[in-house]
Amino acid sequence: MLECSELYFNVDHGFLEGLVRGCKASLLTQQDYINLAQCETLEDLKIHLQTTDYGNFLANQTNPLTVSKIDTEMRKRLCREFYYFRNNSLEPLSTFFTYMTCSYMIDNVILLMNGALQKKSVKEILVKCHPLGRFTEMEAVNIAETPSDLFNAVLVETPLAPFFQDCMSENTLDELNIELLRNKLYKSYLEAFYKFCKNHGDVTAEVMCPILEFEADRRAFIITLNSFGTELSKEDRETLYPTIGKLCPEGLRLLAQAEDFDQMKRVADHYGVYKPLFEAVGGNGGKTLEDVFYEHEVQINVLAFNRQFHYGVFYAYVKLKEQEMRNIVWIAECISQRHRTKINSYIPIL
């Protein structure tokens, strides 16, 4: 690939890059968040959101307004923007967008399978699936009994097909195996996405590869943290770690042996990026590891906008928008539960 994207990028992708930068400029500011945090009810929140770029997106919602409805409408809005980008894109940006939707598809497949386990109707679950991860074979997911069934009958035509390599087994799908399936699928997906970005080269690789490496390491840490005290064995745990991050291979081997948070922290202390993150956990703000990771993710995604002529801006915009949605949902939950002590625990973006 010629290393001079400045000359060729705008021909195919200039319009979309301009558009996404405009969308990024309309993310909520610190002042907007302060106004939202001062609302007393969800109706107030709706009125405040009308003054931002969100506009009247809740106008058609019947009373009473719930946090779940707000979240669904925000997702739909993001989906509309994303599909506009995707419909106007050319290769290889279109493949990049397909990769971005795969993570949501994985979540939807797992949601449908869990619903089948709980004997829920498919229609009920389809409504709650993430719109970005919609694919035509979704309704048939619940008939599958084993991962190989799932693959052969349902997913072989979808973009998720290549990620099933390590997941084919004859185990019936119960909670443990569904969780293992989710994490293995995600690991394959992340590794494939990383390879795509690296092969693309140029500024996209320079921007996206560190982002994806952080995502891989973050998953390794969170899987380890959440597996303490569960029935997941250490060997199983190690198979779920994505191998594209900074932690591979020594860090992952050490993490697989960790048995509590302090041991995990000692592993993180070997890495200059992760040591300060772990030190920020706890403290007087009561920050959890997930909070700290989300903050770091926001920082690196905002930095993606400092470079031009690469695809990372699209990925970064969607991730920042998701963080904004998480912030709004958090503020809405605090308002609806009338528990305002932690209402300022959102992560400001701009």
Next chain:
Amino acid sequence: MAAPDLRAQLDSLLLQLFRDLEELEAKRAVLNARVEEGWLSLAKARYAMGAKSVGPLQYASRMEPQACVHVSEAQDGLQEFRVVRPGAQTPEEVGPREAASFSLSLLPGLRRRKGPTRPPEPSEAPQDPLNWFGILVPHSLRQAQASFWDGLQLAADIASLQNRIEWGRSQLQGLQEKLKLEPRAA
């Protein structure tokens, strides 16, 4: 019975009643705090896992209770309520209690069991509700479960206390009637 004795009894009953009321207030405050904490931890779990991953989609409409209310008679004829686990390690659900004057309608309502403790469950132990949300759940979800379980224990205590207070009040009224009927001391 002589009037001074009655009066002494009345006084001690009144004091006991006030003590019970104070305990009730304290326990109610703690219960409210626990339930609020539980709901906030659920919101934190939604923040970490995604808003649709912690919600009614994740559980079936029929479920096995993890906690049973055991009603027993104390020596003064009062009913005492205790929450017992039918053999499971970590519980979450609650069965609505009939004597409690408030309802924990926030938690999934289920069939309730009353009566002496059942014999040990013959089939497998009820599944930990935490597993509805996956095997690898964030810490906030576990905290939510712990808060709700504490709230459960408190709810049983509050129900017993309320019973005692009702009984105390009726005793008090009875004694006051008797005192009225007593001939006035010369």
